Amino acid sequence: MTMISNDNILEVHDLKTYFYTSRGVVKAVDGVSFALKKGETLGLVGESGCGKSITCFSVIRLVPRPAGRIVAGRVLLEGEDLMTKSDKEMNRIRGRRITMILQDPMMSLNPLFTIGEQIAEPIRIHQKLGKLEVWEKVKEMLRLVHIPSPEVRMREYPHQMSGGMRQRISGAMTLSCQPAILIADEPTTALDVTIQAQFLSLLKEIQQQANLSMIVVTHDFGIVARICDRVAVMYAGKIVESAATRELFNNPVHPYTIALLNSLPRMEVKVDRLYSIEGQPPELHALPPGCSFSARCPQVKEGCLKDYPPQKEITQGHFANCWLQS
Amino acid sequence: MLNFQPVSEAGETDQVLKRFRWIKMRRVIRGTSWTPVAILVLFLICGVFGNYIEPHDPMKTNLSAAKSPPFWQKGGSTKYFLGTDGFGRDILSRIIRGAGISLQVGFAVVVFAGALGGMIALLSGYLGGWVDAVLMRITDMFLSMPYLMIAIALTAVLGPSKHNIIIIMAILGWAGYARVLRGEVLRIKGSDFIKLAIVARAGKVRIMLRHIFPNIVNTLVVLATLQLGIVIIMESSLSFLGLGVPPPEPAWGSMVADGRVMMFSAWWVSTWPGIGILLVVLSCNLLGDWLRLRLDPKFRQL
């Protein structure tokens, strides 16, 4: 998906992040490319272990060292390649221009510091504001994420908050410097179902207000349907299909995408057995040659085992890597 | 004695596990990390066959050669390889003989303390009830005593001798084994195969000996190996103070003490025995750690 155009706020070209372990080289991210337009929400979908989270961490260059290393690729943030930046420059970019919220709200906040202190921290680092202005900003952020009585909450500690509130506070913490891009790594997985919807609405609301571009990592197609404009499906470290959301739901092309969508239980259709994809995801340190999905693909051909399929544009903006499309 | 932590969570043990353990043992031996074992074997040989390999009689004094340095220093010779002490006794021979002493005492203490501790753990853990309560109180009492102080006091009164310190250290040391092994016994007690044995009307003693004991042997062996090092350090500390194995026997601790007054003139007298202790104890620790990993990966940090 190499559309080099001017309204792309983020472009990732052939990103590769490998982990060097005693069992071999784990190719967690193996040639991932995508683009994010300004104000757009991109969903990154796939099973656990397919590399979606590592992709996001690689974009902001927070790969766990020494085992992990970004071995190749370019990440263009508004035209600048983040791979060429120094650590100091990256520290200035993180939190201010591109930011992230994590899956587990319980552990995302430091138990020893107050909420206010933790929200104020990035403000103090990235912006030159006076003391009072900082606290005003903190209160403003708390109001933005619909936390009532911000002056009181500011002085409280994380363990005094509920899960939903903590996730919103994570949002407040990361959005305080008006970043251009927010990456949300499974933001609602650890929340109660009733809170999930609330949180997603909040994200959408903030996005509209601030013209925020978002990447949402999830394994839940429901979330994709709700808030994503485009979707990219990942498998074994690579993107196998990407399209606008509606297009993907209506016209999936890659057997893996089809299988994923089939395994979603539907209200109108009664089935005896839920559909599940046979087999297991491959070991990332011992990938077979050819298409990584070939072992489990119901439509596998002989050619699939030899080389990895190149990217094909199915319709406008809809791409897939599959030999069936050649 | 160091405070042991109880062994961790319950796993499922089975009658088959008894046999399985011997299979694991064979695998263990094939994949052994050899350095600590080699060092220990070396010292064991010194200990057992010391009389035959020592270059000189460790007790024989030779005042004309007193305080000669190791062979690479001026005034030294290869005759007295590591030098001599204040009485002209060959250090190397004394170290070889001393290995025997340390290992003798070490093994004896570990065997006695381990046996006593294991027995108490079996009784306490399996019989439960008031037996358990009483035995555990006693164990706790022994565990919370300041080990070294009591050992010193007892040795002082009873007189320093090899036998005495073995008995004293064993008496002060069994509690650590008892606490840990009791935890193991409790864990195994709840297994199905024990219940089966009870249903089959096996007697208590039989159950304890034939069913429970073989399953705690692993832990016992690991503990014993780690404890061996600790006991050797204890014994050398007591000997250093003059309350351990008495002269003229060349206990390593006493050798270090001997050399203390001549640090400025004859540094080697204190140095070599200490290195001996270091090597043996280090090997015990390495071996014990390695055994722990191989025999019982769920073993928590001691």
Added chain:
Amino acid sequence: MLNYILRRIFQAIICIVGISVIVFLLAHLSGDPALLMASPDAKPEDIEALRVLLGLKKPLHVQFWLFISKAAQGDFGTSIRWGKPCLEVWLMRFPNTLLLGGAAMAFTLIIGIPTGIFSAVKAGGWFDNFGKAFALAGQSMPVFWVGLMLMLLFSVILRWLPTSGMGSWQHLLMPAFTLGWYFTAAITRLSRSAMLDILDSEYIKMARIKGVPEILVILKHGFRNAMIPVVTMAALNIVTLLNGTVITETVFNWPGIGRLIVDSIFARDYPMVQTCVLVSSALFIFTNLFVDILYVYIDPRIKYQ
């Protein structure tokens, strides 16, 4: 909670009683206490008189009771060697041991904590591996040898520090370091594992995501959290330092209660030996008790063990 506290207090008392019995029997164990305490050239009548004086004619349990009741009032008898009440002698030397212990603790924390943290931050690096090897070797060395080797290096070869005795801060350095030897290894290991655990957590990732400079991430976010278990453990184990004083004080001729017991043993000053063992043990046990009870407040899960 109260149950646990009462149980622990009860345990402590039983322990003290047990030790008192041992201490009391010490003198009797090796034969006639009067013989032990009399000077070598005493005449039989003198020894007999000594026996009466010590109340040795009375039945054993009466003697024990007298011993206990006097001890409870602070009368531990008179030291043969010093000619003063035993307790007074002990109290005179105790502050020296406290000083040594405090210095040892300071050394332990100053050396152990940064080493552990640095090992954790650069986990797997050469410092870490070196540290692990060093700790393992360190644990395998007897403390008295460590002390002597230090003396060899710093007093004999380099001539920077005095070999023994108490006096200036130079006198304090080596003994304090030696006393804290084993404990330093333990603290280092604990700091390292605590820090590693913390560095794995989500809020550390969040701090980095926010753009906090790495140094601040480690010191502000990591360190504070990691120190909780470390400081707790340090406090709990203060008492283990006491155990090591016997050896260290002997090696460096430090005039504390550790050396007192050894000196008294060789001087055959049995009242002093009894006092030392009993008082030091009681101190040890009650400090442990106090710390255990305190810990229940810090971590209520303990009482369920």
